[in-house]
Amino acid sequence: MRRIWLTGILLAAAAAAGFLFLTERPLTVAVVQPEHDVALRIYGLGTVEARILSRTGFEVGAALASLAADAGDSVARGQELAVLHSAVQEARVARAQAAVAANEANLAKAEAALVRARVMLAQREVANRRLQNLVQRDVASVQRAEEAQRDEDVARADLAVAEADVAVIRAQSLDAAAALRQEEALLAHHRLLAPYDALLVARHAETGAVVKAGDPIFTLIDPATIWIQAYVDEERAGQLAIGQPGTIRLRSQPSAEFHGTIARIGIESDRVNEERRVWMTCADCPAEMFLGEQAEVRILTGTRTTALMVPEVAISGFDGHRGMVWTVQDGRLARAELTFGARDDRGRVEVTGGLPEGATIVAGPPKGAAEGRRARISEAP
Structure with a gap:
């Protein structure tokens, strides 16, 4: 009986020791180290396109x-x-050309008739004046004078008709010329x-x-207007600006890196994918580009002389600005709410505030972490 009792005590002691070892032994964690000359880049995936x-x-x-x-x-x-095939249209052009020629002939005829009408009017005016003078001296009869006046009036009316005919034919000539130009334009098409x-x-x-x-x-x-159309996550798109430089990798040349700048930022986001389009020109891309080829871009949005960059996987409850992280302070784990700023293309976020004095940020969510548990800092990953 005593042996059973001692065995139970030993088992309980072993279990307690194991529990204390598992829960109180220091956790080895990696922490975020300050970095210098940090380049903040945004990743985008797109295709080769042509602006024109x-x-x-x-x-x-x-x-x-x-x-x-x-x-x-x-x-x-x-x-x-x-x-x-243009045979039908060529015939229409020929017909329009004939109409122009006919109007030119009609115009020449009408202008000749106009000249004749002017001559006849001048002749009738002279005859009428002579007879009117003779009537005043009682040399010619009144009837002949009236006939001369009538002949002058008729000649003047004939002149007006001839002038109107010339005006009409000139207008018809303009219409025929316009019709010819229309048919010639259709032929050119x-x-x-x-x-x-x-x-x-x-x-x-x-x-x-x-x-x-x-x-x-x-x-x-237009081969001079080849550019890259890329899609960027809306959460990161707020850092984009026209003229920002970036690097481009083509799927067909994964080992080569090309350089470009943002030429246009879309004013409308994709409502389904929650992405914004950007277009980048390429300064040193190959002469031969293939439309629709997949391309990756990394756009430089800024640099930091010194920065703490925390992996997003280490942040819980992250809303794009605030989130909770594990920290090590005085050798023990603690939770802290931090504020964050810019992101980079490696899934990291810049710490902008909230870090307690003397605390360091755990680089990844530690397994078995608890408030107050002892922690041992390892080398940064």
């Missing part, structure tokens, strides 16, 4: 007669890319020209196909 991209086609519809370019070609501004120095990305139709007005025939880009 056009899906170009004809302003009229017809069958494609020929195509002079293909995907991958570089073309100069004004270079012919494609031609539509049967040729598709490059709107700027461009690189052809895709060809969407082949010779013989009947296309409608506005159907895309080619997709082309």
Whole structure:
């Protein structure tokens, strides 16, 4: 009986010793060390895009007669890319040209009639004045004088009609000329020209196909406007500004690092993914870029001479500004609420306030931590 009693005491003592060892032995923890010349960067994931991209086609519809370019070609501004069948439109141009020629002939005829009417009026005026003088001297009859006055009035009316005919035909000539220019413009629309120095990305139709007005025939880009469109978490986007520098890594060249600057920040965020778009130009990217290729960007938003950077995983209840961390003070663990500022691309946040005097921040959530438990500081990770 005594042996059983002693065994029980020994077991209880061993359990108590084990419990005290597990709960009171010092925990070994890593703490955050101050860093110098800290670069604050924001990570973004995006793709290679072109600021100037056009899906170009004809302003009229017809069958494609020929195509002079293909995907991958570089073309100069004004270079012919494609031609539509234009026989019908050429006939319309010829008809408009004939109408212009006919109006020119009619105008010449009307102007000749105008000259004749002026001559006739001058002749009638002279005859009328002579007869009116003769009537006053009783040499000619009143009837002849009245007839001369009537002839002058008729000649004057004929002149007015001739002048009106010339005005009408001149207006018709302007209309015919405008119609000719319209038909010539429509004929010009049967040729598709490059709107700027461009690189052809895709060809969407082949010779013989009947296309409608506005159907895309080619997709082309201005290669000088290649940039990176990246998406940044809204929580970090508040630190972005136009002109900030950054580094770019292309998926096809993971070992190379290129440099660029922010050229545009989107004014509308993605409501589903809670991300903001930024566009970065690239100063030293390869000459050959591929649209849609995945790219990673790291944008430098600032630097700190000295900073305490705490991993976000070590912060509990973090709301973007405040959170709780474990600290080591006087050799024991304690909880502290800190305030935080800028973040970096390594999942860390800058401590801006709230750290008690003499305390150090635990770099990761320690297993078995409790308020007041002894802690031993190891080397920083």
